Amino acid sequence: MKAGAVTPGKTDSARVVEMPIPVPEPGEALIRLLEVGIDGTDLEISLGRYGDPPPGQDFLVLGHEAIGLVENSGSTDLVKGDLVVPLVRRPDSCINCRTGQYDMCIEGNYRECGIRGAHGFLREYLAEAPDFLLKVPQDLRQLAVLAEPMSIVSKGVEQAMEFHRRSANPIQAALVLGAGPLGLLAAAFLRVQGYNTYALDILPKSSLKGRLMEAIGATYIDGSDCRIDELPRKLGNLDLIMEATGNSTVAFQAMSALGINGVLCLMGVSTGEKRLEICADCIDMQIVLGNKVVFGTVSSNRGHFERAIQHLGEIEQEWPGWLTRLITQRLPLGDFKDALHPAPDSIKTVIEMPQNMV
Numbered sequence: 001m002k003a004g005a006v007t008p009g010k011t012d013s014a015r016v017v018e019m020p021i022p023v024p025e026p027g028e029a030l031i032r033l034l035e036v037g038i039d040g041t042d043l044e045i046s047l048g049r050y051g052d053p054p055p056g057q058d059f060l061v062l063g064h065e066a067i068g069l070v071e072n073s074g075s076t077d078l079v080k081g082d083l084v085v086p087l088v089r090r091p092d093s094c095i096n097c098r099t100g101q102y103d104m105c106i107e108g109n110y111r112e113c114g115i116r117g118a119h120g121f122l123r124e125y126l127a128e129a130p131d132f133l134l135k136v137p138q139d140l141r142q143l144a145v146l147a148e149p150m151s152i153v154s155k156g157v158e159q160a161m162e163f164h165r166r167s168a169n170p171i172q173a174a175l176v177l178g179a180g181p182l183g184l185l186a187a188a189f190l191r192v193q194g195y196n197t198y199a200l201d202i203l204p205k206s207s208l209k210g211r212l213m214e215a216i217g218a219t220y221i222d223g224s225d226c227r228i229d230e231l232p233r234k235l236g237n238l239d240l241i242m243e244a245t246g247n248s249t250v251a252f253q254a255m256s257a258l259g260i261n262g263v264l265c266l267m268g269v270s271t272g273e274k275r276l277e278i279c280a281d282c283i284d285m286q287i288v289l290g291n292k293v294v295f296g297t298v299s300s301n302r303g304h305f306e307r308a309i310q311h312l313g314e315i316e317q318e319w320p321g322w323l324t325r326l327i328t329q330r331l332p333l334g335d336f337k338d339a340l341h342p343a344p345d346s347i348k349t350v351i352e353m354p355q356n357m358v
């Protein structure tokens, strides 16, 4: 079978490789992959900044956002033809991993398919145990490839809401920084629950990202001509900020913009070594005297994936067709390298696996 792979640590090594079709172990099902989404982590891996191959191998199959069909259910409770989303992280033996919270692993010996120590899903077939497969309704066939990024957003927003519950005041204003896939999904999650939501990116309002934000009732702000730390003067107390740019400067500006009793969730990852001159005393004082929370979130567990599927269904029901507009490019597996050099206005590229195209 064919797979899209890289040599971790080596820039621009993406290529299509041939691999044997996996033979399921007892208790595993054989899955035929249909679609695989590409995200910023894949780009980082292809730039050689991140990623580890499985032990003893010199390449890593990319892809951690996928849907597939059960081809052979083996001895599992799945049925041939079931639509499934494979989960990404494989636990180690720490207390959180043993209790299903492998997104909160404390020992760090977990594996992540397509990222760290295990092949990803950008291949024609996968053999996997049901513990790491989530069955999803067939009517979400066109959307379920967004389950993984939605699971990240679900975890982030749910935890931000948990923190906000410390305070009796309702959320008056939420701000989403960044209008990539995570930012758009976060805004949709907040809007479908009726929150007054602002969204900012450094693109004009007339851009696709701006129009998608406005289409769900979020107020879009062109960040190229405004300062984030001045937003509270215009928007009032920002109770909740979801940071999804991965730009550390933006993350620190967001700390200054955060309102009284506010919660700032950092979802984006900064991988460089940028230095920044900040007023550390000011930020420290604002956070303490304002009862503010700043927290980071990464990965997701089965529960987040289950709720992500539910949230995708709710968003689709509220704004039919909006989620599929997030998929701005579809490429065959043979051209997957093109997805690793996205255009500035692209949002989500999905790779169509060979047998999905016939």
Ligand SMILES: [Zn+2]
Binding pocket: 091, 092, 093, 094, 095, 096, 097, 098, 102, 104, 105, 106, 107, 108, 109, 110
């Ligand atoms: Zn662990």
